[in-house]
Amino acid sequence: MKVGLFIPCYVNAIYPEVGVASYKLLDYLGVDVDYPIDQTCCGQPMANAGFEDKAIPLAKQFEELFGKYDYIVAPSASCAAFVKENYPRLLQKEQHFCRTSGKIYDLCEFLHDILKVDKLPGNFPHKVSVHNSCHGVRELHLSSASELNIPRYSKVRDLLSLIEGVVVLEPQKVDECCGFGGMFSIEEPSVSVCMGQDKVRNHMATGAEYITGADSSCLMHMQGVVSREKLPVKFIHVIQILAAGL
């Protein structure tokens, strides 16, 4: 099984440690991981802002770089969801058959559904509040969406339960948006900041030391609020916790 590792642009520049943890974890689990060095961005920021045509050349570039792998994994639910949900339609506009959509997974989803990981070394003796991100929940179905009457589950929680010592908590309004939304955060700054502040407070009210989740973009947004207000809570990507013992 050959896996292409997709490290989205902002993770690459701001949270490389999340990329390192992703690699370590996959490597530990015996996966043959490759990192196509010319990768950049999936195109979601432009598309959500209303310029999805600008994402088409990026989709083609992505296809060329990642089309050959058995699986593509990314430590970012939102980016994986964008490729999965939108690439077939975008590429069809140029009569290109999409090969990557059916093969891309958020890393948590990949660990849970494909590798079916049932044990991991290491311990993380901390209280963490899980951030159920919109695209992770409502597009990739990483956990049961709070609006739906379906059996409750959480793949992120299942994975975290493999790590010794970690206490997993969840905020009130369990999967409400943190207010990032790409360019939404700068086009509607008042609403976006307000959503971020509310979300951080709900996470902190659980008594958690860390806010964790599968989407670095949401964590980045909330971290912006926390740094501005100098609040006593830390951030860690869920993959970093899962790789804690490696």
Next chain:
Amino acid sequence: MSTKHTKAADRFIANKEQETWHNETLWMVREKRDRMAMAIPEWEHLRELAAKVKMHTITHLDQYLEKFVSNAESNGVIIHWAKDAKEHNEIVYGILSENNAKKLVKSKSMLTEECHLNPYLINRGIDVVESDLGERILQLMNEPPSHIVMPAIHLKRQEVGKLFEDKLHTEKNNSDPTYLTRAARQHLRNEFLTADASMTGANFGVAETGDVIVCTNEGNADMGTSLPKVHIVSMGIEKIIPDLKALSVYIRLLARSATGQPVTTYTSHFRKPRKGCGMHIILVDNGRSEILGNKEHIQTLKCIRCGACMNTCPVYRRSGGYSYTYFIPGPIGINLGMLKSPEEYADNVSACSLCYSCNNVCPVKIDLADQIYRWRQNLDSFHKADKMKKMMSWGMKFLFMHPALYKTGLKFAPVVNHLPRFMLYNGLNDWGKGRELPRFAGESFTEMWKKGKVQTKNK
């Protein structure tokens, strides 16, 4: 980078106490809705059924309308067709004139808001009285509704108390809800007794029977239609459903989704005129048949106006109904406004973080967020795209299409961390309003990979 919605939201949020209260009040409604939805094991099946039946009906609308009309007519109802708001209003005025009616008592109807009926009639000397409590409060204030189901949800009881002191001469500083409701009831009782004609909207029109179904909690539709000689129903053509069996699906979903009640207090079926009285149904198009031909947005015609998408919307809850420029706010309002006039209502398209919660609460499974995403793609063609966003998207595409440039960018990005604060946080930085910028890592993942710092030794 800002829209009319952004600016109005700024003003709403500036009053933090009001914003928090509004947000939490509507969230409470969402929670009530959740409790109801979770108590019905077949909830998701019902939503699926409701979506399919609506889609079937609107794609066979000609047949169902004919059936509805023929049944209603054989029940003794007079049918009118209005192609737009102007025709609708003229028809209403015509009926009132024929019956020499001077006072019209109305129950809640978003369609009459859409047609701007009240000012039209008032200008022609008709005394128009809204009888839904929320609508009456707003009429006394001369304000439009801020929510389609709970029109005065943005007001606190103290504000209502003050208004009633002024208009209904209630006791000073008494804002006890029971007291105020009783005062409104007494005031409205007289209006009901002296009205010459009544008007209701329609939640559903049943083709099989010709029935018009009106759901209320206050019984005001029943009170209003029980006394005057004329009952006028204003109904959008998309409100038709095939039969009573289908109605049972929607009745189970409507109040649960809207207010978290198992059912509204009154579900009234109006089938024929009372003895010696007249009943009229005005079937209104006003742009609906055009939406039928719009593949990307046809699903908006499934809407049963429950307002659940507003209650769950994190943006609506924090910006209030008046921050939108169309008379229907929230996710469904963004879409309906764009269908009405993209040039006029494009400012609402920014009011969405694409969280998709609206799609999940919608009882008829309208792809609300997906539609907003699609409207954004079209803004540029109406010359309504934000120039800054356009430039940023172009710039990002350029950067990301040149991997070598991207890698150089990654290498030098950390320099930004050391820029003086005034260069990073100023009027140009919308992120900096309430948030610190993220700090670039000393070394990007790509750099680390190139230097072999990531890969395990044996590779």
